[in-house]
Structure formats: C-alpha cells, structure tokens
Amino acid sequence: MSPSDSNGKLPAGTAHGPSPAHHAPPPRALPGGGETRRHVLVAVVLNKPGVLNRVSSLMRARNFNIDSLAVSRTDQADVSRMTITLQGDDVAVEQAAKQLYRLIDVLKVQDVTSESTIGQELALVKIRATEATRGEVLKLVELSKGRVLDVADESIVAEVTGPEADVDNFVALVRGYGIKELVRTGAVVMSRGSSSIEEAVKR
Numbered sequence: 228m229s230p231s232d233s234n235g236k237l238p239a240g241t242a243h244g245p246s247p248a249h250h251a252p253p254p255r256a257l258p259g260g261g262e263t264r265r266h267v268l269v270a271v272v273l274n275k276p277g278v279l280n281r282v283s284s285l286m287r288a289r290n291f292n293i294d295s296l297a298v299s300r301t302d303q304a305d306v307s308r309m310t311i312t313l314q315g316d317d318v319a320v321e322q323a324a325k326q327l328y329r330l331i332d333v334l335k336v337q338d339v340t341s342e343s344t345i346g347q348e349l350a351l352v353k354i355r356a357t358e359a360t361r362g363e364v365l366k367l368v369e370l371s372k373g374r375v376l377d378v379a380d381e382s383i384v385a386e387v388t389g390p391e392a393d394v395d396n397f398v399a400l401v402r403g404y405g406i407k408e409l410v411r412t413g414a415v416v417m418s419r420g421s422s423s424i425e426e427a428v429k430r
Contacts, residue, residue, distance in 0.1 A: 253326025261316035265294070266340045267416055268324055271428050274300060277370040281330050282309065285422040289323050295348075301425055306334070310415045319409070334428040335408055339418055346416040348386045351376070352398065355405030356383045364404055371397045382407055 272278045279298060286293055294312040301308050313320070320338060329334040356364045361383065368375055368385045371393070377384035387397045391414050398409065418424070 236320070245361045250277045261318060263314050263316050264340075266313055266315055266317075266320045266338060267344070267346075267414065268309075268311040268313070268320070268327070269339055269424055270311065270327060270333060271301070271335040271424055272307050273334065274305050274307040274310060275332050277311075278307070278330075280394060282311075282327065282333070285330065286311070286313065286323065286326060289326070291319075291323060295411070297413040297415045299415075303425075306425070307429070310413065312414055314342050320388055332351065335424055337424050343417060343419045344416045346390050346414050347388055348394050348412055349412045350385065350394045350409065350411040351384060351386055352401060352406060353382050353384050353408040354401045355381060355407055357373070357381065364401065367397070367400050371400070373397065 230273070256307065270282065272282070279296075279330055283293065283296070291313045294314065295310075296312075297310045298307055300306070320340075324336045324338055354364050356378075361378075364383050364385075365375065368383070368387075371387055372389070373385045373387035375383060376386050385397075385401075386395055398406070
C-alpha cells in the first residue's frame with residue numbers, strides 16, 4: 228500500500244516529513260547601513276552670511292558628527308572653501324554631499340576621501356614645563372619639526388603642522404608632561420595633480 232492518501236498526497240509524519248516552513252527573504256540593505264569610515268568633503272561656497280550655519284545644520288539633520296570643519300576665503304574674494312571631515316558610510320556620505328550641493332550658495336562639493344591628496348593641520352599646544360622637564364619638551368618640539376612660540380615659567384606653547392596623524396603623534400608624546408591648552412584647526416586638503424575644484428566654479 229502506498230502511504231499517500233486518496234488524493235495522492237503524503238500525510239504529515241511520513242518518512243518524507245512535514246513540508247518545510249516558508250522562509251521570508253532576507254531584509255533589504257538600507258542605504259547608509261554599511262561600514263563607517265572617515266570621509267573628507269571639500270565644498271566651494273559663496274562667501275555670504277549664514278552659509279556655514281546651513282551646511283552644519285544639514286549635517287546635523289543627517290546625524291553626522293563633524294570631526295573638523297575648516298573654512299577660509301579662496302583666491303576669489305567672494306568665494307570660500309570648506310574642508311569637512313566626518314564619520315559615515317559611503318552611501319550616507321554620498322547622499323549628504325548631494326543634498327549639500329543643492330543648498331543655496333554652495334557652488335561645488337567633492338568627496339576626496341579616495342583621491343590622492345595633500346592634507347595639513349595646525350595645532351597650538353600649551354604644555355606644562357618645569358625647570359626639570361623644559362629641555363625634554365623643547366627637544367620633542369624640535370624632533371616633531373614644530374616651533375616654540377612662547378616660553379613661560381611653567382609652560383611652553385608649541386606650534387606643530389603636518390598631516391593629522393603627525394599632529395596626533397605629537398599630542399600623544401607631550402600628554403605625559405601635561406597639556407594646559409590645545410587648539411587644532413582641523414584638516415585642510417588639496418588634491419594632487421593639475422585638477423582644481425576651484426577652477427571648475429570660477430565665474
């Protein structure tokens with residue numbers, strides 16, 4: 228006798244077992260759900276009041292924490308350049324850059340994270356220095372190719388410039404002596420080669 232019923236179907240509990248349960252398809256990946264990494268955006272904007280606030284507000288609305296933001300005028304008096312470093316995944320940053328470009332007074336936005344760039348940062352560090360440690364601190368400043376801007380009874384103010392990693396290393400070296408004050412400009416970057424983001428928007 229066949230184990231099938233009168234309709235030719237296998238009853239539950241036979242050697243073939245019950246029909247497998249239906250499995251739902253895997254959830255779709257949401258935009259902006261990938262690996263977070265450091266991104267560097269360069270924005271060329273009109274030098275007008277309120278532009279910086281609109282840029283930072285957009286980034287805040289998209290839940291980005293800006294690591295640093297450096298702004299200055301360019302060769303054109305009415306145009307400024309922003310260098311924005313932030314943490315985010317590629318898709319989320321790409322969407323933010325597109326929205327940034329749509330803002331009034333924003334002329335050009337470029338993500339230079341994967342490009343060959345020159346990056347520099349400036350830091351002023353006021354370091355604790357006693358009679359016993361002043362010579363060591365001065366030597367560290369010299370080895371880091373920094374400059375001593377001020378020497379007082381209990382402190383030294385040093386200026387260091389270079390890639391962000393070099394500034395980080397100097398800060399770590401002098402932290403053991405005690406840092407009284409620290410201010411950093413944030414990174415400014417420029418692409419290597421002859422291409423120019425500013426020439427693309429010259430009017």
